[in-house]
Amino acid sequence: MSSSLILRTEALDKSYPGVHALDHVDFDLYEGEVHVLLGENGAGKSTFMKIISGSLPKDSGRIFLRGQEVDIVSPQHARELGIGMVYQELxxxxxxxxxxxxxxxxxxKRKPFGTVDWSEARSQAKRLLDDLGVDIDPxxxxxxxxxxEQQLTEIAKTLSMKARVVLLDEPSSALSDEERERLFTIMRGLQEKGVAIIYVSHRLVEIPQVAQRVTVLRDGVKIGTLLVDEADEATLIRMMVGRELGEQYPKERIERGRELLRVQGLTVKGVLNGLNLSLHEGEILGIFGVLGAGRTDFARALFGVDPIDSGEVFLDGRKVEISSPSEAIDLGLGYVTEDRKDGLVPRLAIPANITLASLKKMTRLGFLKHDEERASAEKYVEELDIHTPRLSQMVEFLSGGNQQKVALAKWLCSQAKILILDEPTRGIDVGAKVEVFRLMNDLAKQGVGIIMISSELPEVLAMADRILVMADGSFVAEYEGGQASGEDLMRDAVAG
Ligand SMILES: Nc1ncnc2c1ncn2[C@@H]1O[C@H](COP(=O)(O)OP(=O)(O)OP(=O)(O)O)[C@@H](O)[C@H]1O
Ligand SMILES: [Mg+2]
Incomplete structure (x- = not known):
């Protein structure tokens, strides 16, 4: 690499109680380089980035910026040094x-009085957003x-600081394909200006598209740094998880049972246009669409979060009114939201969070059955491979991806007959994804009907028994599993 070294760490080390989050990590970054940081949930990626961006103190080790050793004491200090970060948690x-x-x-500010120049602020913000190619009103x-869109606002904010080192912690996980392409264009623009970028993503397919080098962390240890040309998916997965992974989409064909759910003419004015659908026992129904197609609006309306204007919902052939989430839960529905933090209580321990939606099952005469709570939690921590030093850890202290696994476990544990999963694998590492798919299979075998909302083409194509494509608040196409190609779905999703 001919360009010059901008950032280097030497034996960077950090522990939390019970966790060696970073174990003497050496790392280097060149001007104009996009360097991907890869690793399973809990591998130490965010910890590394937070130390570089001054929001977390290191325990030991050294950081060099353009050859000079620096002691980065705060995010403000990092910004002054030209380091900007987009956090995983918005x-x-x-x-x-x-x-x-x-x-x-x-x-x-407006001279001479130093009052805020709002029109200037608006037009500067507008320009930044235009550069990002996004249509958001400042x-x-x-x-x-x-x-x-919130994620893009956050990115715009960091770019406005004119940093020379930009740290992006999973910026793309919440973006649509189109927005992601824009982000990559922006990253290339920054690169051309010599800006160096550290980029965290669980989307292996992105790596050759955006990066020059990849560094893999596992349990806080640096496993290695590769040029992207040497970094095929199988190699990276092996480095991340320390073993071969096998089948990435372990789909099992399961006999479809009786109809669990029928929705007729579901309408929310200006948002959802007379949606019809049915869901059967043991069925995984995929809903594919681009960001803004109305998939989450549909989930919210069905689950009683948002009121509907008209339409009918039948469960087991019986007409029901669902006007609040608690009614939905009582009727046997479960909903893993797109924003995982919605469903968690960060200050509670893992078992309490996992059993939040199963309290009826977990209490007897008003008393919590602690043994059962613990046993359920243990089962999911094991099955979903939730990285934690102990079962009683507060969810707040888990890595982002592990928090998501807890949110998912909560609904898997709820014994819902109908599960709505909104982007169930977002932010979850490759190994855990396979476990999530396996659990979906197990639930389907027990007769649960699953609505899987996803923007990930490969997972919808592989895992869904039937696929509805949504665009502009309508279902615009339907396919039996295995009958559609990625191109079909994309074409329908954008044509709608
Ligand atoms: N504030 C904290 N207190 C205690 N432990 C923590 C804290 N923050 C992180 N950890 C632990 O440190 C380890 C590394 O976490 P980190 O957030 O860096 O992982 P990550 O690689 O970013 O994972 P993800 O892909 O899930 O975002 C994890 O085991 C996590 O549980
Ligand atoms: Mg993280």
């Missing part, structure tokens, strides 16, 4: 506008945006 403030979020603490409240 740090945008929902109550503020997009523009305010982007320029938080640095709003342009005046919009961030809380009104979808999760992908």
């Amino acid at each position: 740090s945008v403030i929902p109550g503020l506008s997009v523009g305010e979020n982007i320029f938080l603490g640095r709003l342009p 005046g919009e409240r961030v809380g009104n945006l979808g999760i992908g």
Whole structure:
């Protein structure tokens, strides 16, 4: 590599109680390079990035910036050194506008009185968003945006700081294919200006598209750094999980039982246009669509989160009204939301979170059956390979992906007859994905009907028995599993 070294770590080390999160990690980064940081959930990626961005102190080791040793003491200090970070957990403030979020603490001032120049702020924000190629109004409240748009706002905010080293912690997991392409274009633009990027993603397919080098971490240890040309998927997976993985989509054909759910003419004005669907025992129904197609709106309406304007829902042939999530749960529905934090209580331990939606099963005469709670939690921690130093760990202290596994476990444990999974594998590492698919198979075998909302073509194609394509609030096409190609689904999804 001819360009010059911008960042280097030497034996960077960090422990949390019971976890050696980073074990003497040596790492280097060149100007104009995109360097992917890869590893299973809990491998130490976010910890590494947080230390470099000044939001977490290291225990020991050294950090060099352009050859000079630096002691990065705060995010503010990191920014002054030209290091900017987009966090895995969004740090945008929902109550503020997009523009305010982007320029938080640095709003342009009007001379001579130093008052905030709002029109300048708006137009600067507009320009940044235009550069990102996204159609978001800078005046919009961030809380009104979808999760992908919030992520783009966060990215715009970091880019506005004109950093020379940009750290992106799973920025693409919440983005649609189209938005992701834009992000890659922006990354290439930054690269051309010599900006160096560390990029965390669980999407192995992205790597040759965006990066020059890959470093793999496993349990806090650096396994190795490869040029992308040497980094085929099988090699990377082996380095990440320390073994061969086998089948990535372990689909099992399961006999379809009686009809569990029928939806007729479900309508939310301006959002969902008269949706019809049925779901059977043992069936995995995929709903594919691009961001904004209305898939999450559908899930929310069905689960009683948002009110519907018209339409009918039948469970086991019986007409029901679902006007709140608690009614939905009582009727045997479960919903793993797209934003995993929705469903978790961070300050509670893993077992309490896993059994949150199963309290009826877990209590007797009003007393919690601690043994059963513990046993259920143990089972899911094991099956989903949730990395934690102990079962009683507070969920707050788990890595992002492991928190997602807990959210998923909560609903797998709930004994729901109908499960809605919104992007069930987002942010989950390759090994755990396989376990999630296996659990879906097991549930289907027990007669559970699963609605799998996903933007990941390969997983919908492989795992769904039937696929509905959604666009602009309507179901625009339906396929039997195995009858559709990726091109078919994409074409329907964007044509709608
Ligand atoms: N604040 C904390 N307190 C205790 N343990 C923590 C804390 N933050 C992280 N850990 C632990 O440190 C390890 C590394 O976590 P980290 O967040 O760096 O993983 P990651 O590679 O980013 O994973 P993911 O892909 O799930 O985001 C994990 O075992 C995690 O449980
Ligand atoms: Mg992380």
